[in-house]
Amino acid sequence: MNTMIDVHDLTKVYRMGEVEVPALKGVSFQIKQGEFVAIMGPSGSGKSTLMNLLGCLDTPTSGTYTLDKHEVSQLDDTELSAVRAEKLGFVFQQYNLLPRQSALRNVELPLIYRGVSGKERHQRAAAALDIVGMSNRMEHRPNELSGGQQQRVAIARALSGSPSVILADEPTGALDTKTSAEIMGILQRLNREQRLTVVLVTHEADVAAYAARVLHVRDGEIVDDLAQTPRAA
Amino acid sequence: MSATLTVETKRGASTSAAEIIFAPLNGSGSVSWSEIVRTAFDSLMANRVRSFLTMLGVIIGVASVVALMALGAGASNSITSQIQSIGTNLLFISPGQLNNRGPGSGSVSAQTLSMDDDEAIKALNLPLNGIAPSIQNGGTLVAPAADKNISLVGTTPSYASLNTLTLQSGTFFDDAQVREGAAVVVLGHTVARDLFGSGEAVGQSVRLNGHPLRVIGVLEKKGGGGFGSIDDEALMPITYIQQRFANMRTADGNHYRVSTVTLSVTNANDIQGVQNRISALWRERHNLPSDATKDDFSILSQDSILSTLNTITSLLTAFLAAVAGISLLVGGIGIMNIMLVSVTERTREIGLRKAVGARGSDILMQFLVEAVVLSLTGGLIGLARGVLIATLVTLSGILTASVSAVSVTIAVGFAVAVGLFFGIYPAQRAARLNPIDALRYE
Known part of the structure; x- marks a missing residue:
């Protein structure tokens, strides 16, 4: 099995004026292709920092990060943008859909930045919406959709660029229990059927239960790395 | 669980959908111009009233520059044709110096030009x-x-x-x-x-x-x-x-x-020569020094009158157009102001765009194009207004205003330059936003 994410001795120190605040204190782990991993921890534990580093939204103070065989810890902003476009799909707690654009157009967004032509873009976006069960809502705008439907569109957006890893940051944080289960079901299905690597960041044990492996983060360190039987959606 | 069931029953279809998604992706790696322009129009159309008010400064500026330059050109044409209607290749010899005597001295110096001088010119047999x-x-x-x-x-x-x-x-x-x-x-x-x-x-x-x-x-x-x-x-x-x-x-x-x-x-090429001959003759007849310092007469050519008047009108036109140009600058500042507001309002959007793969340069280009679309649209509306004003003035019969390609190019080009100049700062602010901070922005 290929290693998708290889993090070695990763640190991140924030400088607040004169004071240096270590958010991550040397984290090492590997995630293989096709794994469904939850990163759990209370707020302030460093899990958001870790998520930002894994998502190539930020660069580490030291350590290495190899994503799909590419060393990405020392890349500049423009190169990181390219890595995000090609390798990663994001799902956020607040969905972050563009409010005035249709669901289809929202899903096309990552493809626009990769310069995919109109026809292929449309085809891929429609397929992604089909996968999350939103093909009958393609022309709806976010304000015409429920929270769960918006999150499905957001998952379709993360999928449309054929990513290696889906990074979901508290994807059910704004949803009720029933809808949360539906969203987690979609992520599980993508993981099982497409062998897509899914990394989930959450502070809720209920949500982490859908993953097959849980990394517990506390005070900037990984304190536990447990395999588990995923809860059925 | 009904929504989940929908997904489950669609499994057959989703398999083929997945094939589409996970097929190799063909991308040029950079955003196409049509997408940049479309995105710019989308966001400007989302705030129509605001976009229009922002353009107003540019509209007024370009309209006044185009109209004033057209009126100036019309005035200049009318002066030229009036002067040319007097005759061709004319020289006017008058007593006194136009440039160094005050008013009132004319009647005294007027007596220095006589019928004999006229006869003397005839004797030279000039062309x-x-x-x-x-x-x-x-x-x-x-x-x-x-x-x-x-x-x-x-x-x-x-x-x-x-x-x-x-x-x-x-x-x-x-x-x-x-x-x-x-x-x-x-x-x-x-x-x-x-x-x-x-x-x-x-x-x-x-x-x-x-x-x-x-x-x-x-x-x-x-x-x-x-x-x-x-x-x-x-x-x-x-x-x-x-x-x-x-x-x-x-x-x-x-x-x-x-x-x-x-x-x-007779011949336009001889005008200067004739002027020199007559000046020399006059100085000799009136016992004046040959260096022109004490001339008691002045010779004006039709061309010099024409060019003097045209210099005055074009200076006046340039002055008025420059005043109008100031409103273009003010319009540009309005664009910068609104673009800065827009960058702040759309911080989360910028963060998202970066997260899904937009480079800083893509964001820069998007906001820059938005500013230029604002100023260019304003410029084109202003141009239409300016041409309308010029046409109305022509129809009213005061002047035949003529809109030249040069004035159109200058006005519209200046409008685009204003958009670029005042758009670059807000666009850079947007491009430099950190995606993490931008995503968390409330």
């Missing part, structure tokens, strides 16, 4: 079409039904051809009538109409200071010239005026004075 001395004096022409205070011009027959005057009816006076100082008059178009209405003027009699004059001709309408129209004047043999009015002699009392000598040079 001239004609030469006509003239003298002006005010007077009241009295007709049976009306009287009119006008400018009387005493001159010789060649004056008519030099100034391209044509007769509506009757004849011009001839050399014989000039020699004998005949009491005849040729009326300008307006003068004839005012004195005799629609009736026939030729053959009638008018009185000047109690002396009868016979009207022998009426000129065709010529329209306004730069220095008062010939339509408001009456032409008479120069000798008549010299003999009938006082103060017509030079200071020494030996000669009749002349107020202007008009020359028409």
Whole structure:
């Protein structure tokens, strides 16, 4: 099995004026292709920092990060943008859909930045919406959709660029229990059927239960790395 | 669980959908221009009123620049055609210096130009079409039904051809009538109409200071010239005026004075040469130093008058256009202001776009294009407004305003430059936003 994410001795120190605040204190782990991993921890534990580093939204103070065989810890902003476009799909707690654009157009967004032509873009976006069960809502705008439907569109957006890893940051944080289960079901299905690597960041044990492996983060360190039987959606 | 079931039942379809998704992706790696422009229009259309108000500064600026430049060009054309309508290759010799004597000195220095000077020019045999001395004096022409205070011009027959005057009816006076100082008059178009209405003027009699004059001709309408129209004047043999009015002699009392000598040079290339020859002749005759410092006369060419007037109009036009240009600058500041607001409002959007793979340069380009679309659209609307104003002025008959390609290019080009200049700072702010902070922005 290929290693998708290889993090070695990763640190991140924030400088607040004169004071240096270590958010991550040397984290090492590997995630293989096709794994469904939850990163759990209370707020302030460093899990958001870790998520930002894994998502190539930020660069580490030291350590290495190899994503799909590419060393990405020392890349500049423009190169990181390219890595995000090609390798990663994001799902956020607040969905972050563009409010005035249709669901289809929202899903096309990552493809626009990769310069995919109109026809292929449309085809891929429609397929992604089909996968999350939103093909009958393609022309709806976010304000015409429920929270769960918006999150499905957001998952379709993360999928449309054929990513290696889906990074979901508290994807059910704004949803009720029933809808949360539906969203987690979609992520599980993508993981099982497409062998897509899914990394989930959450502070809720209920949500982490859908993953097959849980990394517990506390005070900037990984304190536990447990395999588990995923809860059925 | 119904929504979940929908997904489950679609599993068959989703397999093929997945094939589409996970097939190799064909991308050029950079955003196409059509997408950048579309995104810009989308976000501008989302705030229509705001976008329009932002454009207003540019609209007003471009409209005024285009309209003012069109009016300036129209005024310049009208001056040129009026001056050219006087005649071709003309030189005007007047007594006194235009540039270093105050008002009031004219009447004294006027006496330095005499009929003898005129004769001396003729003796040079210069390449001239004609030469006509003239003298002006005010007077009241009295007709049976009306009287009119006008400018009387005493001159010789060649004056008519030099100034391209044509007769509506009757004849011009001839050399014989000039020699004998005949009491005849040729009326300008307006003068004839005012004195005799629609009736026939030729053959009638008018009185000047109690002396009868016979009207022998009426000129065709010529329209306004730069220095008062010939339509408001009456032409008479120069000798008549010299003999009938006082103060017509030079200071020494030996000669009749002349107020202007008009020359028409045969070939435009000879104008400067003729001017030099006459200046030299004059200095010799009037015992003046040859370095032009004490000249008691001045020679103006039609071209120099034209270029002086055109310089004045183009300076005036440039000045007005520059004032209008200031409103373009103010419009640009308005664009910058709104773009900065827009960047702040759309911080989360920018963060998201970066998260899904937009480079800083993509964001920069998006906001820059938005600013340019604002200023260019404003520029084009302003251009249409400016052309409309110019057309309305032309239709009103005040001036024939002419919108030139140059003024259109300048105005629209300047508008785009304003958008670029004032758009770059907000766009850089947007491009430099950190995606993490931007995503968390509330």
